[in-house]
Amino acid sequence: MTLHLASLKELFHIDPLRTDAVCHPLSSLLYQTLLRINRSGDQPVAELASSWTYSADHSKWSFDIGATFFDDGSPLLASHVVHSFARHIWPCSTSIFAGLLRGLIVGAAECSEGEIPAGLYADDAQGHVFIQLRQPYCPLLEIIAHPAMGICVQTQGNLMMGSGPMRVYSASDREIQLAHNPSYSGLRKLPEKISIQLHDKFDDVCLAIQDGRANAALLERKHQLRLDALPGMHTTRLRDRWSGMLILNAAGIFDELAMRKDFHTLVQKEAQKKLGALYHTDFIPADVLAVPKAQASELTLAEFRLRWSGHFANTAVRILYAAGRGPLTVALDAAISVLRACGIHCELIPTKNAEQVYDYVARGEFDVVARGWIQDFDDVDEYVDVYQKQAPQQQAQAAYTRFYATVAEYRHIADADARSAAYAQAVKTLDEEYLCITVCRDHHRIFHDSSLHLQSLCRDPFDLRSRRALLPA
Missing domain, CATH: 3.10.105.10 (Dipeptide-binding Protein; Domain 3)
Incomplete structure (x- = not known):
């Protein structure tokens, strides 16, 4: 079974740091975060971090990294986590959390491109990640569980490797095809394949839905009224x-x-x-x-x-x-x-x-x-x-x-x-x-046709977690 999703080229990027907010559900298919908070009110659950502790004043945090592998089979290390975090605070970063993290993590404001700030430390031998904050910040776990903070590593061929439930097996300017990641050891269940269609114009997305080439669309809010007007269109609310x-x-x-x-x-x-x-x-x-x-x-x-x-x-x-x-x-x-x-x-x-x-x-x-x-x-x-x-x-x-x-x-x-x-x-x-x-x-x-039954009010709507969550063949 294959799920066909349509969006605009400008909205989705294979790098989670650069993906528009509306396409974060796609980023979480490819990349795991330290913790996972799927729905509002959920307690943080382990993802890459098997456990975590913090100091009495909530300014020092330690995360134990479990045995996890990238989609090419190589181990995901604590240093990969620290490097992924550091990318968000470098001067050229366009991350939605750049301003927040630069003022929050010790040494981040003074960090130059490619450097790891003093407030981020990795111990690969013990599998520990340490974060030191300038001051306590209550929603820290919400931040590091956000899909934009997905842990990834860039290869010499400028590809992005992740450890999420799916991996890229084919990519072009027009379409990115995802398949199951054999190295994934988490609990999420997803369709066998997901095809992400990337269009230049909104009208092209509409046409793809109308002629059946796409089952669903992830688009900016400004397109809501036009999508609502399409016959047979259904919606599922995200978190x-x-x-x-x-x-x-x-x-x-x-x-x-x-x-x-x-x-x-x-x-x-x-x-x-x-x-x-x-x-x-x-x-x-x-x-x-x-x-x-x-x-x-x-x-x-x-x-x-x-x-x-x-x-x-x-x-x-x-x-x-x-x-x-x-x-x-x-x-x-x-x-x-x-x-x-x-x-x-x-x-x-x-x-x-x-x-x-x-x-x-x-x-x-x-x-x-x-x-x-x-x-x-x-x-x-x-x-x-x-x-x-x-x-x-x-x-x-x-x-x-x-x-x-x-x-x-x-x-x-x-x-x-x-x-x-x-x-x-x-x-x-x-x-x-x-x-x-x-x-x-x-x-x-998410706007979609009547054949889809997606998980609602969450970050991961494409998970198959019940008999109702059925997708077309």
């Missing part, structure tokens, strides 16, 4: 969560709190009509942070126009806009609909890429901009990092300063309940400034 929001420039025309609050209410109503405003109760794990609840309001367009038309009379609302059909574009459309219905003029500033957006934001030359954010692991520290994508507005600076001061104070507190309560209050206080409008929250999803 990773996605949030879309509109940022209001408090240093621009949205400089009054009461007006931001009223605008927030109207855009939320419009977003509910256009997007369904998806809020899942399991979006944020209950033991991490309570789900924020927007206050109900009966404000009408006529009331908003009466209250605020004078405020907008002499200037246009500057909206950074990118063409597309994703949720963020739909959210911007919702904001534009509200403004135009109130007789307020909008200036749409077209943008071609993220760099252009960042330039406008840095100069403060905008009033509304869209942001998207993926949460890759469960600790509340990752949840609050969404606010790092906010615009650096002078008028909003005090609110963000208070927010980050609370986060910094409680980030290293071992008591999860105490952290969660403090963060929840900090988020509530910041939300009451109405600096952003969350328009959509949902789990990242």
